[in-house]
Structures are given as structure tokens and as C-alpha cells.
Amino acid sequence: MNNLLEVVGLTKRYGGIAALDDCRFGVAEGSITGLIGPNGSGKTTAFNVISGYVRPDAGSVRFAGRKVRPEPAKMCRAGLVRTFQHPRVFGTLTALENVVVAAAPPWWATLTPRVRRRDRDRALALMEEFGLAGVAHQPAGQLSHGQRKLLAFAAALMSEPRMVLLDEPSAGVSPAVAEVMERHIKSSHAAGVTFLVVEHNLSFVMRLCDPLIVMARGRPIVIGPPAVVQADPGVLDTYLGAWR
Amino acid sequence: MSARGGALRRARSGGLWAGFFAALLALPVVLNAHWLLNIAVFTLMFAVLATAWNLVGGYAGYPSLGHGALFGIGAYAEALLFAGRDVGAGYGPFLAAAPIGVAVALAALPVAWIAMRTRAEVFAIVTITLLFITQALAFNLRGLTGGAQGIALPVPPFAERTFEWPYYYALLALLAVALGAAFAVDRTKLGSALLAIRADEDKARGVGVHVTFVKLLAFGLSAAFTAAAGAIWAYYVSFVYPQFAIDPFIAIAMVLMTYLGGRATLWGPVLGAFLLAPAQQLLAYQFGSSRLYLVAYAAVFLVVILALPRGIVPTLAAARQPGPAYHVSVDRVRARRERIGS
């Protein structure tokens, strides 16, 4: 199987609780894979471990066939970037600078102007697509939540990654913005980017993702296309079980 | 902020800087008294120190409270190079400041690398500790530093009436170079990388910023200018004692000046230095012999921080350009969410 991302045996405990419990799954190259599950199932922890923001107690992550030490810098260089549910942008830089910074220029370009014509053209084109061209020169700290999410997504695409981890792209944004996000996921996907999307908005996810990984109690319980997942009694149980 | 507006702003700002330096060039002619020239020399020195500190403490967001150690090492280097020597016309020691700066910066990089693996408060503490350890070493390595007796530097044969002039112009030149470096940082990708690191270092790593390289580059520049200023200072005061060369006062003064003027701005450190350094010297003249000096200094200090926490330049900029009101609450909500760690 052509898995761009493979996680094996991931375990992470916080105190007595296992956020991840021998978690194993793979993400096929060229797919938009969804990662869903109720609160506490370990989705965000899995993201944090894969992208290197949290160190696991056990387990390994393989990206593009090679075992990578999950650290944000290494992951980015390998071609994996992520966004955050609460968009983390660089508040004191302008929106345009945020995008340009994410293009990760090589170290010898350090003393070139902040936004050269070449950078600007690419970045502005990207921002145009996201409808952010109007706020390009505003400090990112002044943007609204929805604008920041779009900005974070645009910035993530700037380094031409092979895979993007999207952390709840539709959370906290208006339906219009959610639709823009969905459109861009699809168009980037068409251009060859693989996506792993964590989401609570099930209709968003069912429309967009195939396959779906359903997590509960720190590990996947069902992996399959939306139709299969929707019909699976175990999945229903997981989501509703807490209210029994 | 259109491109055209940007060009106009740049021209206006360039004009301001040109005027500023022109005024500074002419100043010694106007200031006729030695005590005034003395204040001017120290003001320029602190302007260099604050500008240099701003690279690490302002742009990168790593508040170093130990830069005074670099200053002192530069001072001792100058002293060791020239003690007991004949300085001829007296300009040699000025030229030595540059290579001293570079040497100290290079030597400090490994320590900086270790220290910068920590963040914020831990970093601040490590640098303070560095300061005190360096001072202790200066006192104790008597063979090298002369211990508490200090090291004497030769007095140059400058004309008595214009004695301070060479020091003044040397520091002015150093300030110009330092500001040039700060300008390079502010306008290039180095600046955006540093600001990104300051805003969110982990995310900066995650988008591929070369965090370690950029941090060390900023630190190296900062250290070089600080040590060079120390070298010129040593030559000026002619005597290097451990408690004055490696002085927590100097370390904190450059920090306070940058905070007052505004961190991560070009004018901020200079403004802060030009306001506080003369005030500091005047306070010393007024109260220095009396024991109220420290209390007065502390009081000024506290008033400045509590009244202008963001610094002058950013406060003025914000007043001129009020952003939409809602973004303030969004930031607070975000900050609160991040603290919950959801």
C-alpha cells in the first residue's frame, strides 16, 4: 500500500489517562483522509505527535517511507505541515509576511528583503485565491478568527508540502469561510497534496474525506469510506455511548 | 499601506535619520563644556548598547539581562591589548574595537547556543547568572585581570580642549554601523524570521524557519557591537575595574532604554538612550554622592515601566492608527484559550 504517512504503536499518557493507546494507521498518498472521533479520543494528540509538538511515550512515525524523528522543523523539511484549531499566526508580521515566512527560504537568503518581488508574486497569488489580498499589509494580529484560519492554511501551502495536517478547519468559522476552506482543500488535493483532516463537523467530513479513520479511546476503531463508517454500529456507539 | 505610500514613508524616515546624524556630527562644536561632552559620549555609548540589545531582546524576544558581561569582556580585551603600551597618536585603540567585537561575539556563540535553547524567563536568568559569573571571574583571575586592582590603560595625547571628541566620533561611527545592522535586520527576512520566533517559536520551527541559525546570527551581531562599545568605553575611562566594567547597572540600563523607546523598532533604542542616558548622568551628578541615588533611580525606573509598558514608539504608532476594536477581544480570547491548552 502506498502510505505517505504511517504511524505505528503510538502511545502517549497524561497522568493515568492514555490519550493514545498503541495507535496505528496509515494515510495513503493523494488522499483526503479524515480523522474523527468524540472528544478525548486522541485525534489532537495524534496530530501533535505526528507533527512533532508532543513527544510520544512509544511508537514511531514514518513519512515518505522513512522513519522521521517527529520534530516540527524536521517534519516541515520532509514535506509535512500542519495548521492549528486556534490559528497560530505571527501577530506582529503582516499577513503577507506571514505567508512569505512560511515559504522557508534557505539560510543564505536570510539577508534578502523581507518580501522580494518573487516572494510577493507567489504569496499574493495564493492570498488572492483565499480572498485575503485585501488584508495583505495588515498585521496578522488584527485579522479576524476566520481570516487567520485562511491565512494559516495559505501559509501552510506556501512551502509546497506533500502533506498537510488540518486541525479542525471549519471550527469557529462562518459557513462561507468553511466553504472557502473546503474549496481550497479540494483544489490543493487536485494538485497532488495529501490531507489528513481532524474534524467535528461530520457533514463537512463526509463530503470531503475518503477514507475516514474513527478514533476512540486513543486508537482507531474503524477505517473506511464514509458510507461504511456511517453504517458502522461501533461508530454510533462511540459517539453516543457517553450518554448511556 | 500602498506601495506608493511606503516609498513616501521611507523617504521621510530616511530624511529623519539623515538629519539626526547631521545634528550629531555638529554637536561637539556646540557643546562647549567637558561635562556636557561627557554626557554626550555616554549617551552615544548607550545608544549603541540599546540598539545592539534590541536585536536579541527586541526582535528575537530573548530578553538578555547579561549583555553587560559582553560589554565588560570587550573592555577587558581592550585593556589587556593596550595596557602599558604606547598608543602613539591615540587612534589605535579605536580601530581595535572592531576586531575585539568580532572576537568576543565568536567566543560567546557556544554559550549563547546553550542559553538560547531555553526560553523567556529561564533565558533571562541564565544571562543574569552569566553576568555575575563573569564579574566573579574578573575579580578572581587576578593574574589576567588584575583582580580588584583593575587594569590601567594609557592616556592618549589628545588635545585637552577637545579631549572627548575622538571618543565621541568613534562611538558615533559605531552607532552608525550598529544602526545599519539593525536596519538590515528590520528590513530583511532575518527580521521576519526573528519576529516570527518571538511571536511563536514552535510554529516558526514548524513552518521551516531556520530558528537556531537566525537566533545565533542576531546574537552574534548584538554581541559584537556590545563588546566594541565596551572596548571604546575602557579607553575612555582609562581604568577597568571588575565592578564597573561588568556592571548590572549597565546591563539593566540598556534593557530599560530599549523598553522605553520600544522594542523591535529602529528608533526605539536610540530614543530611549537619548532620553535616559542624560537623565541617568544628571541623576548621578545630583545625587551621586548622596545615598539617595539608588532610590531616585529605582523610582524613575518604576515610573517609566508602569506608565509606558509598550514603549514610546509603539504607543505613538498605535495612537496614530487605531485598529478595529474587535480584534482586541479576539486576542484576549485567543490568549485565554491558549492558556487553557484546549
Added chain:
Amino acid sequence: MHSAHAIVQAVILGVLTGGVYALMASGQTLIFGVMRVVNLAQGALVLLAAYVAYSLTGGLGVDPFLAIGITTPLMFGFGVAIQLLFVRPLGAGDRAELSLLVTFAVALGIEGLLTVLYNTTYRSIEAPYADASWSVLGFQVPAVRAYAFALSVVLLAALIALLRGTRVGRAIRATVQNPTSARLLGVDVDRIGAVGFGLGAATAAAAGSVFGLVYPFNPSSHYELIARLLTIVVLGGLGSIGGAIVAAAGMGVISSVVAVTVSPVWADFAFFVVLLAVLLLRPRGLFGPALRGAA
């Protein structure tokens, strides 16, 4: 070259010294935990307590250890005042960085005040038992340091008991772990901040008497104190009292052993090298919280 005896003697002295520093450092790390503030005035507070004890001892003939009963509530009040006047007005955003400058200014202010009141002559607290020492298993144990160590242990135990057992203590620990959640649970975080600061300053009270008994001091002595305290809290991990205790013991022992085996001049330097080595491997210190990572 140095006998095992000398080294063990050094270790004993080191542990005794470390105990006192542990008390001061715990106060400092507690302040950080509760308010995310590095209190650069902690050394100055110790000195302030030392001078008050000095005046009480010299002027009224009070025993320096008993003077602690007076200095502790006094310093607690001081700590609360500092928090209210100078730290709380700082906005949440810049508080971490600005508090460094603010507490340094407070330290300078205290130093200035002490200079005005007592000038720069070195002082020392006199006690009749100042030079007494016992011989235990062939090793010298100075009486003052032994009393100081015992007192520190008792006070540290009391502090830990307070933090674990009382409502205020739990509120403090909650605030240390997560101020927002604590607020949601009804904790008055602002008031707890003041209490935490007060407690931190109170630990300086006991340390002040002891410090004054053992070392001669003048108003500028706070620099070397704060330098050591900061190294200890960083090594132990900011916010961790257990870490501060371990690190203080370590500092005491390492400095003492180096002072005996190499030279007193290198004692502090050796400890600093240890600190750098630890930070190299573990930037958060021994028991410190993980540096900010995941959102």
C-alpha cells in the same frame, strides 16, 4: 590529595548551606509558579529581613532566630505590597518580561533604602552561639548552620503542608497549574497572586536572620544572593519546589566541595558549569514544566 575527611566535611557544610538556600529558592520558585514572575528582588528581601533582624538583635537584644517571628509577617506584608503596587498593574501580555525589570527596580529601591538607613558598612548579626560548633563523628558542625538547617527544614515542611493541606494551598497549586481553570473554579487568582508573593517573601524572612548570622552583609550583597538563587531555581525547574530543594542541596554540596578541593574562587563557577550542562540536556531544568509546545 584532599582527604576523604575534608571532603565529607565539605559535603556536610554544603548540605547545611543548601538547606537555607532551599528555603529562599522555594519562595522564589513559588512566586514564579503563581504569577509567572521572576522575583529579582528576592535577594533584596532577604537582606531587608537581615537588617531588620540586625536592628532587633542589636537594639533590643532579641535573639535572631526569635526575630523571625517578627520579620516573617513583616516580609509577608512586603511581598503582598510589591505584588499589588508593582506587579498587578502590568498587563497580562507583557507581565512576564516587564516583571523582570520591575522586580529589579524594587531590588534597587530596597538597596537604596538600606544604604540610606544603614550606609555601606558591612554588618553582621551577633549571637552568643555564633562561633559554637559541635563535633559529630569527628566532623565539625557549626551550631548556627545546624540551627538554620533545622529551621529551614521545618519551615519548608510547613510550606509544603500549607500547599497540600489547606484551601489556600490548593488554590495556589491550582493557579500554578492553570490560572484560567482555577479562575473558572472560583479561585480569586489576583488575591492568590498576592498571597503567593507574600509567602515567597516570607521565606526570605527566616533566611534573612540566618544569612546575617553567617555572613557579613551590606546593601549590595543582594546581587550575589540573587545570582545564586536564580541559578538554583532554573536548575530545579521554574515553579517546582521539589526541584528547588534538590538544586539547592546540589549547589551547596558542589560549591562546598569545589571550594575545598580546588579553591573557593571557583565554587560558584563550578555550579554554573553544572547548570549549563544540565540545560544543555534538559532546557527546562530538572523538574520544570515543558517549554511551550503544542497548541
